[in-house]
Amino acid sequence: MRQTDVTEILALARDAGARVWVAGGWGVDALVGRWTRDHADLDLLHRVEEEPALLAALAGAGFTETLDGRPARFVVADAGGREIDLHPLSFAPDGSAVQHTGEPGLPYRYPADCFVTGTIGGAVVVCVSVAQQLLFHQGYAHRDRDRHDMALLRDAFGVQTP
Numbered sequence: 001m002r003q004t005d006v007t008e009i010l011a012l013a014r015d016a017g018a019r020v021w022v023a024g025g026w027g028v029d030a031l032v033g034r035w036t037r038d039h040a041d042l043d044l045l046h047r048v049e050e051e052p053a054l055l056a057a058l059a060g061a062g063f064t065e066t067l068d069g070r071p072a073r074f075v076v077a078d079a080g081g082r083e084i085d086l087h088p089l090s091f092a093p094d095g096s097a098v099q100h101t102g103e104p105g106l107p108y109r110y111p112a113d114c115f116v117t118g119t120i121g122g123a124v125v126v127c128v129s130v131a132q133q134l135l136f137h138q139g140y141a142h143r144d145r146d147r148h149d150m151a152l153l154r155d156a157f158g159v160q161t162p
Helices: 003-015 024-032 048-060 130-136 144-157
Strands: 020-023 042-047 064-069 073-077 083-091 097-099 108-110 115-120 123-128
Touching (some): 003 042, 003 115, 003 123, 020 115, 020 130, 024 115, 024 130, 024 144, 123 130, 130 144
Antiparallel strands (some): 097 108, 115 123
């Protein structure tokens, strides 16, 4: 997944009226404001009520569903190998959100202040905060790319990382 792919996909979502937030490795790159490593996919958080419009726009661009892990997530990909990991969020009036995990009473929570901006390919994008990225990286054995991402956040923001 290249920067141009990311900006194209974000434009598709915007033109469809679907609000999305960049997470995962591209979210880290957005926070530091530059491309730092190869990315196999693009992680996007989206409003669950805007999912039909988002999926229609992605289908129009050749994306089809390849993995259904609902309610927590699902994956779409195109014939060129571009993959998007989609995470539906339900928002509260205060701007916080939950991502249902499939475990009753155990949703993943997003505080309102975790939705911030960053930069990809010179364009301002909405993404998740450093604090939220740190939460995402807890509770599992890190791969090389996770160690890379955590080192970037430490160096750029002076935070302690898992």
